[in-house]
Amino acid sequence: MQRRQFIQAAGAAALGALAGPALAGAAPAVRITLPSPGSAGSAWRALIERHGLNTDPSLSLNWVTADPGKMQVQLSAGSLDVGVFGAVGLATLANRGSDIVLFGPALNNHGRWLVRGDSPFRKPADLLGKTIATTDESSETYQQARIAASLIGIDLKKDVKVIHGSPTANLALFERGDVDAIITLEPTATRVVARGAREIARVADIWKQATGQHEDPILLGLAANRAWYEANRATAAKLVALLQRVNGLVRREPASLLAIASQIGLKPDETKAAGLLPSRLAPAYATRWDESVFAVIDKQVEVAAKLGVIDRVPSRKLYVGAGAA
The missing domain is CATH 3.40.190.10 (Periplasmic binding protein-like II)
Known part of the structure; x- marks a missing residue:
């Protein structure tokens, strides 16, 4: 009987060791959107893993395939923690009562x-x-x-x-x-x-x-429901830092895109296109999240309202973080 109890205890200890951080109360993996090949964002996962950029063991990422047309539903339903949104689309949702907010940089406009x-x-x-x-x-x-x-x-x-x-x-x-x-x-x-x-x-x-601005305007920012952001500020800050690292890598070393050309949608025989990626695609990766970016977001929303693209300028700011309210 003692032998059986010992084996059971040892088995439980082994399972505990395998579960480790989860049983110790570690934060769960962040369910973050996985952009599909053929988009600039599809480089993120490949570069993060290739260059070992996620050095924080407490930040675990669960990449989730997300349909841009269903991202709001996925965020609201809790099947996705973090997605990406642009100012105009988010303003439209905000005017309908959505409380999704932008909290970090993702991609500059590369249209x-x-x-x-x-x-x-x-x-x-x-x-x-x-x-x-x-x-x-x-x-x-x-x-x-x-x-x-x-x-x-x-x-x-x-x-x-x-x-x-x-x-x-x-x-x-x-x-x-x-x-x-x-x-x-x-x-x-x-x-x-x-x-x-x-x-x-x-x-x-x-x-x-x-x-008269000198920086490319933001196209997409990291986005989450405000409730998730408020409850996970430390995790959100780590995620912003990670995206800034990977985007900063591309900006400093554009040639890093060559090794992952196939993972962002290029075919093996598209060697000419692959050779053009470093000079053409690198500026798309945003690293700044500050007052200058917020001013661009506000301007985009203001012009959208004047054009009738959105009904009105939302009563709340669409962004948080870096000192924004």
Whole structure:
């Protein structure tokens, strides 16, 4: 009997050792959105793991495949702790009562205006009256492109014909010649340029030229329900620091993208596109989360309200952290 009790006790001790931190009250893994290949954010997990950037044993990440169209539901349902949102989309939700907040940097705007290599168009203004393909009308990619264009006198709702669709469908329309231009994100834009398309504008450059700012505007920030953020401030701060490390790595060492080209959606034979990634994609990775970023978010929301993209400027700020209330 004593032998049996000893074996049971030893087994329980072994299980306890395996469970370890969980039984000791360690914070559970953060369920964070896993961007799909073909998006700039898909580089995060690959780079973090490849370079061992998560050096904090108390910060455990559970990468969850998240549909951008369902992210609010996933956050609200508790199946996702941390997602990514842009200012315009979040403002829309805030006006409907959502309490999701931005708390750290994710990606700067990396939208591109592209035409075919033999196109006569040289700048966005040349496309007045023409046809452009881009993402869904409610997507942050389109909304921020519309905001930036409005600052230089182009109304994408009135001055051009816009066809909204999936990136794959838009690319097919573009390559068949059914549309005159495409507005798309990286790394798709780089893949198209490598095939002979010509870039005529960056959404970030249009924004900077119109506002006099020197930094690319934020496209997406880390987002969570305020209740989760308030209950997990220390974890949120560690997550922000981790994203700043991985994004900072790309900004300092753009060539780090070459080793993970396949993991962000490039095919093995797309060597030309892969070679273009370091110079074209690195600026997309945001590292700042301060008053200058908050001013950009406020400006994006202000212009969106003036354009009628959102009903009104939300009564609350959309961001927290780094001294923001």
